[in-house]
Amino acid sequence: MPGRGAPVRIGILGASRWAPMTLLKPANENTEVAVAAVAARDASRARAFADKHGIGRVHDGYAALVADPELDAVYDLLPTNVHGRWTRATLEAGKHVLCQKPFTTHAAEAREIAALAAKSDRVVMEALQYRYHPLTARVEQIIASGELGKLDRIEVAVCVLLPKRSNANAYDYSLAGGALMNTGIYLADMLRTFGGSTPEVVSAKAKLDGPQVDRVMTAEVRFASGHTGRLHCALWSSSLFRASANVIGDRGQLRYLSPAAPHVLPRLSIRTTEGKRVERFPRRTAYAYQLDAFAGAVLRGEPVKTTPQGAIENMTVIDAIYRAAGLSLRQPS
Numbered sequence: 001m002p003g004r005g006a007p008v009r010i011g012i013l014g015a016s017r018w019a020p021m022t023l024l025k026p027a028n029e030n031t032e033v034a035v036a037a038v039a040a041r042d043a044s045r046a047r048a049f050a051d052k053h054g055i056g057r058v059h060d061g062y063a064a065l066v067a068d069p070e071l072d073a074v075y076d077l078l079p080t081n082v083h084g085r086w087t088r089a090t091l092e093a094g095k096h097v098l099c100q101k102p103f104t105t106h107a108a109e110a111r112e113i114a115a116l117a118a119k120s121d122r123v124v125m126e127a128l129q130y131r132y133h134p135l136t137a138r139v140e141q142i143i144a145s146g147e148l149g150k151l152d153r154i155e156v157a158v159c160v161l162l163p164k165r166s167n168a169n170a171y172d173y174s175l176a177g178g179a180l181m182n183t184g185i186y187l188a189d190m191l192r193t194f195g196g197s198t199p200e201v202v203s204a205k206a207k208l209d210g211p212q213v214d215r216v217m218t219a220e221v222r223f224a225s226g227h228t229g230r231l232h233c234a235l236w237s238s239s240l241f242r243a244s245a246n247v248i249g250d251r252g253q254l255r256y257l258s259p260a261a262p263h264v265l266p267r268l269s270i271r272t273t274e275g276k277r278v279e280r281f282p283r284r285t286a287y288a289y290q291l292d293a294f295a296g297a298v299l300r301g302e303p304v305k306t307t308p309q310g311a312i313e314n315m316t317v318i319d320a321i322y323r324a325a326g327l328s329l330r331q332p333s
Contacts (some may be wrong), residue, residue: 012253013042014077015049026288032295039065080176103311132289135262149251159234159242175332184233204324
């Protein structure tokens with residue numbers, strides 16, 4: 001635990017091109033955290049990354065960073081197939097964990113890691129940043145208020161244009177790749193969060209890039225209370241780019257764009273029997289709010305929204321979709 005008044009000292013596993021957006025820029029604006037070290041598979045790449053971003057220490061390997069006594073927490077930006085391994089190692093080293101989504105490769109691995117986390121007093125948080133933005137909190141509030149009436153249907157979609165040539169990991173089965181693992185994980189969490197429970201997967205259909213690798217996935221789900229849902233995600237499809245969330249009740253509906261990154265278009269449209277309105281929200285990034293939550297959990301014991309238990313439920317949905325689509329589950333390595 002950091003000393004009183006001291007920031008949370010974070011080390012990054014993986015000199016990822018996503019790190020500036022997801023951690024470094026938010027950290028520069030947050031006095032409660034300090035990015036203190038980085039490690040990568042290629043030590044020279046880690047040194048170049050550290051030089052570029054002003055990070056003080058470079059470790060020659062992941063194990064060395066995890067063991068660093070000058071760090072309080074680790075941000076895991078490695079491929080999904082090794083998330084479980086390094087979350088386990090980080091907990092064993094007595095450090096807090098912010099793990100990039102998806103938390104693990106499948107539900108059984110999530111249960112194993114959640115059991116370890118439950119025995120620890122460390123914070124273990126899955127980086128599903130959209131959950132920490134005020135727009136998402138407002139959606140949850142509106143649903144809970146009953147303004148939309150009895151829920152009928154939830155439709156969520158995130159389709160991106162991710163060229164294989166420059167994003168090979170996303171298309172690699174051995175690294176736990178595929179559309180469902182990359183963008184669909186947000187949607188599985190949205191269905192659970194907005195739907196109020198973990199749904200049953202009714203059907204799923206995939207378009208493949210190669211053996212077992214989904215570049216497009218569509219799934220229909222049903223909740224115990226009777227309402228239904230649909231998830232649609234893609235890494236490369238005719239949609240090119242599409243992102244939306246639509247929650248429909250018997251007295252109204254709400255809709256907004258860019259649900260996984262609500263700061264991009266922070267505008268929520270609500271239509272009910274009482275009329276129509278638009279609500280607007282800050283453009284501060286969801287990653288900044290996420291880092292606030294992580295620091296608050298480490299420093300003050302504040303609760304987080306994306307827990308290991310939540311990850312089990314998310315991966316239960318993911319596993320069921322892959323099975324319904326006739327595809328194999330991703331595996332750790």
